[in-house]
Amino acid sequence: MSTNILEVSGLKTYYKTRLKEKVFAVDGVDFELEEGKTLGIAGESGCGKSTLALSLMGFYFPPLHYGSGSIRISGSDIMKLSKEQLRSKVSGREIAYIPQAAMNALNPTLRIIRFIEDIMKEHRPELSKKQVWELAAERFKTLNLPEKVLRSYPNELSGGMKQRTVIAISTILNPKVLIADEPTSALDVTSQKAVIKLLKDLLDKKYIRSLVFITHELPLLYHVTDEIMVMYAGEIVERGAAEQMIFDPVHPYTKKLMGSILVPEEGMKGQKLAAIPGAPPNLKQVPPGCRFAERCSYAQGECKTGKVPIRANGSNRYRCLFDTETLKEWYANEQS
Amino acid sequence: MNNRDLLIRGRSLTKVFGYGSRKTTAVDAVDFDFHKGEIISIVGESGSGKTTLAKMVMGLLKESSGTIEYKGQPRRLKSHADRKRYWKDIQAIFQDPFSSFNLFYRVEKLLLDCIKLQGLKLSKEERYRKMREACSFVNLKFEELHNKYPFELSGGQMQRLMIARIFMLHPKVLIADEPTSMVDACSRSTILDMLLKLRDENGMTIIFITHDVGLAYYVSDTIYIMEKGKIVESGPAEDMILNPQHSYTRQLINDVPKINSNWDLGS
Numbered sequence: 001m002s003t004n005i006l007e008v009s010g011l012k013t014y015y016k017t018r019l020k021e022k023v024f025a026v027d028g029v030d031f032e033l034e035e036g037k038t039l040g041i042a043g044e045s046g047c048g049k050s051t052l053a054l055s056l057m058g059f060y061f062p063p064l065h066y067g068s069g070s071i072r073i074s075g076s077d078i079m080k081l082s083k084e085q086l087r088s089k090v091s092g093r094e095i096a097y098i099p100q101a102a103m104n105a106l107n108p109t110l111r112i113i114r115f116i117e118d119i120m121k122e123h124r125p126e127l128s129k130k131q132v133w134e135l136a137a138e139r140f141k142t143l144n145l146p147e148k149v150l151r152s153y154p155n156e157l158s159g160g161m162k163q164r165t166v167i168a169i170s171t172i173l174n175p176k177v178l179i180a181d182e183p184t185s186a187l188d189v190t191s192q193k194a195v196i197k198l199l200k201d202l203l204d205k206k207y208i209r210s211l212v213f214i215t216h217e218l219p220l221l222y223h224v225t226d227e228i229m230v231m232y233a234g235e236i237v238e239r240g241a242a243e244q245m246i247f248d249p250v251h252p253y254t255k256k257l258m259g260s261i262l263v264p265e266e267g268m269k270g271q272k273l274a275a276i277p278g279a280p281p282n283l284k285q286v287p288p289g290c291r292f293a294e295r296c297s298y299a300q301g302e303c304k305t306g307k308v309p310i311r312a313n314g315s316n317r318y319r320c321l322f323d324t325e326t327l328k329e330w331y332a333n334e335q336s
Numbered sequence: 337m338n339n340r341d342l343l344i345r346g347r348s349l350t351k352v353f354g355y356g357s358r359k360t361t362a363v364d365a366v367d368f369d370f371h372k373g374e375i376i377s378i379v380g381e382s383g384s385g386k387t388t389l390a391k392m393v394m395g396l397l398k399e400s401s402g403t404i405e406y407k408g409q410p411r412r413l414k415s416h417a418d419r420k421r422y423w424k425d426i427q428a429i430f431q432d433p434f435s436s437f438n439l440f441y442r443v444e445k446l447l448l449d450c451i452k453l454q455g456l457k458l459s460k461e462e463r464y465r466k467m468r469e470a471c472s473f474v475n476l477k478f479e480e481l482h483n484k485y486p487f488e489l490s491g492g493q494m495q496r497l498m499i500a501r502i503f504m505l506h507p508k509v510l511i512a513d514e515p516t517s518m519v520d521a522c523s524r525s526t527i528l529d530m531l532l533k534l535r536d537e538n539g540m541t542i543i544f545i546t547h548d549v550g551l552a553y554y555v556s557d558t559i560y561i562m563e564k565g566k567i568v569e570s571g572p573a574e575d576m577i578l579n580p581q582h583s584y585t586r587q588l589i590n591d592v593p594k595i596n597s598n599w600d601l602g603s
Contacts, residue, residue, distance in 0.1 A: 188547035219593035273525035
């Protein structure tokens with residue numbers, strides 16, 4: 001039996017607006033991640049993907065606040081720890097987080113090695129500067145990054161190299177889980193591939209055990225992750241094995257999302273891409289029924305009011321009023 | 337095809353930045369023929385000179401050597417009147433939609449400016465009809481937006497508003513410099529479909545710059561592949577993607593994750 005490395009249940013986190021309203025960007029999310037597995041999170045912009053990633057770290061800075069629910073890393077609830085304990089015990093060691101555009105956050109006046117020394121000063125104070133250098137050089141070598149990067153300033157590196165450096169720095173303490181929030185979105189395809197290769201290397205060499213990968217590039221998720229979770233308006237609408245999610249999605253939203261995939265393969269040209277009309281709902285006033293109902297082309301009257309159950313299709317879980325057969329029939333009719 | 341009208345032709349176009357030992361050749365003796373009513377993609381890595389080439393075509397950068405012909409005549413940008421005439425025909429949308437709007441203007445004013453730019457004298461109803469038409473072209477609701485400032489819109493909405501402005505100005509040539517790199521996959525397909533619509537309904541020539549061959553393949557008629565300032569391969573989209581000849585083209589195609597075949601990550 002493999003053990004769950006990350007367990008999240010009923011997590012709700014919200015942003016407080018200036019008018020003291022609560023906007024739940026993550027609204028009751030449950031999932032668990034097995035050791036050695038990778039999980040992809042997909043969805044449109046503004047669906048709460050990044051907020052979920054931020055919430056998983058256990059740090060809450062206003063306007064983001066913790067609502068309810070639990071986050072367990074290897075069985076221990078991190079919401080019960082104090083901020084100080086979180087910082088020294090959990091972040092970096094248990095769980096590491098690479099925020100969006102992390103590569104632009106490097107202080108331009110410091111050499112790369114200084115960032116690593118900084119981490120080590122907190123977490124492994126017994127190491128001398130020379131030992132830190134050796135450790136860092138060794139790690140960079142195994143990840144196919146040139147050693148001279150350590151001596152460089154951030155502005156001397158290209159975007160792709162900076163991103164890879166950031167990933168190497170944040171995993172230097174061998175965290176159990178790495179959360180990568182859109183690590184490739186500002187890069188061109190060639191650097192993107194290098195970053196993906198680095199993440200795979202980290203997993204293969206067991207520097208990290210599990211990976212949570214957030215992106216809206218579905219073909220990427222298909223190649224990197226074992227499971228894909230699709231978020232919409234703060235909720236998980238479908239979750240399942242990557243293969244099944246790409247080729248055989250059930251939820252109408254996932255279906256549309258998968259229809260917007262663009263790959264340079266035969267038959268792509270002239271094919272109609274799926275576009276979803278409208279925008280995700282305003283989370284200040286969440287619609288009562290299914291949150292996707294307003295934009296869903298299959299929506300019926302009851303979708304907008306009724307409570308939406310979570311249904312199963314094999315190992316897939318999805319959130320819809322209708323069962324798999326009904327939905328599949330509709331898709332088939334639409335195609336013909 | 338013989339019935340393709342040549343619109344822009346470049347011959348041994350070169351752009352050199354810097355002097356002496358710091359000289360870098362961003363675009364190196366590039367030849368191209370852009371035909372009317374086509375979508376032309378320029379694909380390459382970052383730093384391969386795609387944007388520099390586009391800026392030269394647009395007339396924002398002066399070429400170091402080489403010539404550009406527009407409608408069969410050598411392009412003249414000497415006088416103010418020349419430039420004004422040329423820029424009436426050629427427009428651009430950029431990567432970052434946030435930087436292309438005046439942040440102090442409401443959407444209504446931004447769109448109204450397009451009408452003013454064309455020097456049209458229209459009645460109030462006419463103006464609003466035009467703005468509504470442009471908004472519905474890009475699936476935006478004018479009534480919901482007209483009173484908002486640019487920062488209140490999402491990235492996808494802004495990029496679509498940008499296209500609405502293009503629709504109102506109806507230039508002959510549109511240069512789209514990575515218009516989809518800052519938006520998510522859904523908005524991306526909407527934007528690409530709009531570019532196709534602009535080509536089909538308005539006969540616009542679109543120069544589409546991207547690093548993703550997948551997008552280029554979907555949207556374009558002709559693809560030019562650039563590597564380090566040189567065009568290494570060019571041709572109709574179908575041939576280029578399904579039967580690439582140059583090793584760099586193959587590498588670019590290989591770098592894009594696919595779903596029906598394995599993705600070789602290399603060693």
